[in-house]
Amino acid sequence: MKLMEYQGKDLFRRVGIPTPNGVYTTDAGDVKAYLTEHPGSWVLKSQVMMGGRGKAGGIKFADDAQQGETLARELLGKVLKSVQNPDGEEVKSLLVEEKVDIASEAYVSITIDRAAKKPVVMVSRFGGMDVEEVAEKNPDDIKKYWVDASIGYSPYIGRRLAFAAELPAGYRKGFPAILGALYTLFMDYGANLVEINPLVLTKDGRVIASDAKVELDDNGLYKHPEIAQWNSESPADEDQAAAVAIGLGMSNYAKLGGTIGVIANGAGLGMGTMDAIRSAGGEAANFLDIGGGAQADLVKKSYNLVTSDPRVNAMFINIFGGITRGDQVARGIVEALAGDDVRKVPLVVRLTGTNAEEGRRILDAAGFVPVETMDEGAARAVALANGR
Amino acid sequence: MKLMEYQGKDLFRRVGIPTPNGVYTTDAGDVKAYLTEHPGSWVLKSQVMMGGRGKAGGIKFADDAQQGETLARELLGKVLKSVQNPDGEEVKSLLVEEKVDIASEAYVSITIDRAAKKPVVMVSRFGGMDVEEVAEKNPDDIKKYWVDASIGYSPYIGRRLAFAAELPAGYRKGFPAILGALYTLFMDYGANLVEINPLVLTKDGRVIASDAKVELDDNGLYKHPEIAQWNSESPADEDQAAAVAIGLGMSNYAKLGGTIGVIANGAGLGMGTMDAIRSAGGEAANFLDIGGGAQADLVKKSYNLVTSDPRVNAMFINIFGGITRGDQVARGIVEALAGDDVRKVPLVVRLTGTNAEEGRRILDAAGFVPVETMDEGAARAVALANGR
């Protein structure tokens, strides 16, 4: 679950990371009222998930309340577009923050190194810019530290990184504590990524998190039900929402560019099926993994989800039973097709593995003959999609 | 720092350990009001540090408001005495709690095993009695588990202990979580000991901490300033308070039974000096360890603290300098004796180790000749105390 900047900063404040003064709102009138009460220079930051909002015109500066209101009206409802997000994303809310006098900008993040199986901390004195660019051009300007999760964070780690990355001296006093707080957030809230870019050193000597990027592990969200709820308030991925609605995991369903609906058990087989369709000259309309041990009901719902996509003009259900039982899958298919409001598309089924024989008997009884192999199924599905 | 029952239960509630309903008060009128509002059967528990308050008459039962008020008036101000506490302790406050219907009583504690350098959890199905008695008579009725502090607590530990200790089945569901909360308290608040005796299983199936014994590590108290403050509200050890008042640690000063004041640097030497006085036929009036690296000012204050005890009729200052410098000690002695309101008692000084020569010069200059050895100093001090 990716958090928006204002949500990330909410968590920052909970663990004691300093953030700029400001207010979050969905209403331009609020901006006027707030700036009237708090004269000065302010930044209006569009709250969107997409990257590159600055270049897309999502960040504005206001020096008085009237200007603030005008800019807020301009931003709210605007659709920001970027190279990565050609469809764009609508601005539904704003974070209004004090414009700080920047003396220096640093970069700091903690993420999980899957290969090392450890949290890795990254610090650079080049903040405020695209870190991937820094990593590519001057990898030595990013200093890394792999934390032993059984020891955890201790302030020397922050000291060591601050010296190694040659952060300006103004950072050094506050940095170990801020990094410690960031590590606490990372661990306590089960984050995949926490990033502050830039971590600003102000001219008056404060160290402040000017931006906040937080991505939480969906599998750990149950420990934080109040944060899991934020999800519904944010513009979540539609595919994720659809998957969760029928009882799947967030990443078990994704729409793709083609016309052939795909249902498989297991992400590996799902991807393999997608690849096989491509090899056979077609293109998958989606990726749907029913996971392990799916019951008939889930299979039925998955069928209906995939066919709810109007582009789908053929379907390939590819099951190699392990924990998933062939009889349950077959029963689900039969039930789905028996439904009143079902959209029937040409269907290819491949069923093998655990309880496959019973499954085949069920399909047989419903007058349905499955194919033998994945390659065969992919070829047949492509032919059907092409109206042959 | 030892906590009283009501303070321990405050911490219990913070971490989610269920405690009986009730109210804490210093006023008998409150008891009447509370029992009027909440009719039923209640227990009035005297809040004292000493053990054995039940046998000493510090626990009473009330079935109505009038009885509650009468008993509260009886208890408040009463001095409870026990074998261990012949001087007694005055009851200054009460914890009024619901009288629960007990189905079973268990014992659970976590403490530090110094030899193993690990937290050790102890569980017994024999709760509500003196655990040391259980340990002596039937050691096998207490099940122990040493926690690896790098892994920490995980619920299987509670399950394993509950099964091993043969806790009644009613405990099993709630026990791992309660023990987990107790471990959290133990770690997060830096406890030397957390103990629930008894952990009650009620007839209606609840598991409740009926008593609370919590002792926090003084060295970790700085992490919890609000709790450190409780200390001043509790009847703290007078000796500890006196030590802290002059800047020493709580356990650096303790009054003993004799008449010879003792000041030494280091606990080991302090104890050795005490022993040497006993060997020479005398008895120390106190134990005072000025610690390592004491400055002259602390030496002066220590002199005045020891002589503030009217029983002291001679003093032995025994310094073997390591981190403590002889010149600083000598200066402190000279300054103390030069004070206006100083109570002068016959004084023996032994000074050796770091900067001892300079110290001896300072004492020489003040007309004071130190002794050479600890044995010699002890013998001289005993003679002086006996008026010889």
Add this chain to the structure above:
Amino acid sequence: MSIYLDKNSKVIVQGITGREGAFHTQRMLAYGTQIVGGVTPGKGGTTIETGQPVFDTVKDAVDATGATHSILFVPPFAGADALWEAYDAGITLAVCITEGIPAHDMLRVVATTSGMRIIGGNCPGVISPGKSLVGIMPGHIFKEGNVGMISRSGTLTYEIVDGLTRAGFGQSTCVGIGGDPIIGTTFVDCLRAFANDPETTALVVAGEIGGSDEEDAAAFIQAHIPDKPVVAFIGGRSAPKGKRLGHAGAIISGNTGTPESKVKAFADAGVPVADRPSDIPRLLAERLKPIPA
């Protein structure tokens, strides 16, 4: 020989009386696995229908049976607890079927259970065909032989193994390492074990887009396994960038984890990458010639 388990491995099932645990216990027993007991807190002292004893704790089970292996069928929130319990009781190999254990739980478990091999989570388990199955794989598709197989995915493993078996390539051991972000055993760990197993004469590595395990595997093969033929497969090569597909690993972002990067890594190591699972037996045969019966 085989790696990680053989016919003498004594196995317990954590969660033996649950729906999935009970189902797969019977399947593993039917395959010949030495299931010596299981654990369900509160059911200690009972037995399952086929006679294996149930214990309240893993320690009780290990003390009574001498088990060294455990397979876990527990809900995700209990995964870390169950792994620690296994470790504490002296289990040396734990197969974690459970999908979706929080990554931070696994980080802490992995950091604190040195000496215990964890397979998974979110994995189909391990099988040494003809000897023992500690997992949820459909045993009948496997065949005893000399090909070592490693895969991130469950069902894709079956797909590939099915093809190998039909083509006459039996397997020494197949390890499904699992698709969760933090797993106990990586490709490289398995390769190291296979490298030292004389009866494993060829290897199949079935990877996926995302992460860097495949690149690490290619580097290890190049450096340490010069003498055994290896064939690779990369699932998800047709996936669009930036989409998260099922396994947390299967997301492409930036320049790491792309199919191109993985194919190149294997190519540089002299390892052919099959376009389709069905091509694997042919590639293996080419590398092994003469073709086994």
Add this chain to the structure above:
Amino acid sequence: MSIYLDKNSKVIVQGITGREGAFHTQRMLAYGTQIVGGVTPGKGGTTIETGQPVFDTVKDAVDATGATHSILFVPPFAGADALWEAYDAGITLAVCITEGIPAHDMLRVVATTSGMRIIGGNCPGVISPGKSLVGIMPGHIFKEGNVGMISRSGTLTYEIVDGLTRAGFGQSTCVGIGGDPIIGTTFVDCLRAFANDPETTALVVAGEIGGSDEEDAAAFIQAHIPDKPVVAFIGGRSAPKGKRLGHAGAIISGNTGTPESKVKAFADAGVPVADRPSDIPRLLAERLKPIPA
């Protein structure tokens, strides 16, 4: 020979520019200790008056100097952090002078720094007379020789050593293990090292009331050191029950840690217990006869 340190041990000082750190650095240098540098964050690149370099981090110091030993002069709240930093940088022996590190900090440090020997906290350090002093002991009272000495207390150690030296008993190594509740190195750890040191021909163990380290030491001596004479001392034998005196260890409660229990344990192990520190040389001489020159 000696234990834990010799004249080749390269030592850094954590907190080298602080008041105590600077003072004792000079004393250690004067004694001949190879102080190769020190650490004070923010003062990296400078040198102290005697020329030793100051670094910002322990890692920098170890990388530049090859130090293996460290001595810590840091405030209690920074104790755990400093020990972890030393461990992480590859230090193999850390002497922790700091008194009053929270017990739970030390529990976690001890559980997570395997491979690094920690002496203390709240200890006077280690000295191998004539070779190296890593501590705050007054070096001039020590003398090179063959008696190994272990003590919980600092100043009591000086008292005893002073007596030994005056009586002609030099010391191989003296270890002040420290008085805090959780310490890195126990009597038994030291005894194990001394047992394997051929140049240590006799031992003095100076314990205290409270805890069970002395009882453990007595049991170890009886089981594993039959051939070296040992003399013991127990401080605080005149203390009243239930009083907490200085060292957290020095409290008597229940039946553990009483002077009687400790004296009995040593007596059972054939170890005489001196009534006064000044009796130790005589007891040692009796056990060692003929008396060394």
